[in-house]
């Protein structure tokens with residue numbers, strides 16, 4: 001039996017790649033940068049499966065370029081805003097993602113960002129390296145305390161809940177805004193986003209990027225935050241209006257922001273945000289622990305192989321494809 005042809009858009013960790021190589025005739029894109037659009041369209045032609053990353057836009061054009069034999073798209077990420085899910089569903093193609101496995105790594109990182117922004121960690125290191133540490137100063141690099149303060153979570157899915165768990169250990173009171181979330185013992189729901197922003201000293205974003213959440217963090221949102229508040233984003237850059245954030249941070253209308261995600265990615269080096277001391281930015285690495293990335297590769301491979309065999313994907317974001325006649 002010939003092995004099914006697949007295109008893998010980057011070298012993923014061996015734990016997943018070895019499985020793909022064993023069971024498929026796989027073309028694996030070998031470069032550090034993703035394939036450009038024309039290459040992607042060419043490479044998917046005639047494949048039965050695509051294993052892609054969040055850097056690859058999989059839309060109607062790509063699905064059509066692949067052809068009618070395409071059986072599965074497996075995303076090496078929990079977020080799937082890079083994929084036109086409606087288009088895949090309309091073609092009966094299941095789309096897989098990698099939920100759960102990156103919850104702890106992402107929550108750890110969100111908390112690391114929160115602490116770092118509150119205590120001006122990266123700014124302090126730049127200060128030291130610039131030779132500005134001349135003595136111990138009573139008012140040098142003062143930051144924000146956590147104990148007794150309020151953390152507001154926007155989105156209370158797996159990752160939001162894992163951040164709440166960590167926050168309890170730091171004596172934070174936790175609020176969340178997420179109309180679809182179930183009650184939790186360690187966090188209190190609020191009815192409106194305004195209420196969350198009014199009460200929170202730290203605001204951490206854990207919503208997917210959808211048409212509803214795109215640019216949700218705009219000038220109006222930022223104006224409702226406390227002037228001492230810290231904003232953390234480990235979700236998607238598109239949730240935030242970066243110009244509005246720049247204005248708010250520059251005018252110190254909020255204390256600080258820490259972002260692991262930007263729009264675009266990578267963030268251009270001439271972004272005004274990079275001129276600000278009170279803005280900490282990391283290159284989308286919240287899930288970047290060795291174990292987590294091994295398991296993301298493994299789950300992405302499992303989804304791919306299941307789809308190729310015509311089995312239900314272990315993690316499918318459009319299960320309605322299975323209800324079609």
Ligand code: DGY
Nearest residue numbers: 076077078079102287
């Ligand atoms: C995801 O999986 O959606 C993260 O943003 C990358 O790990």
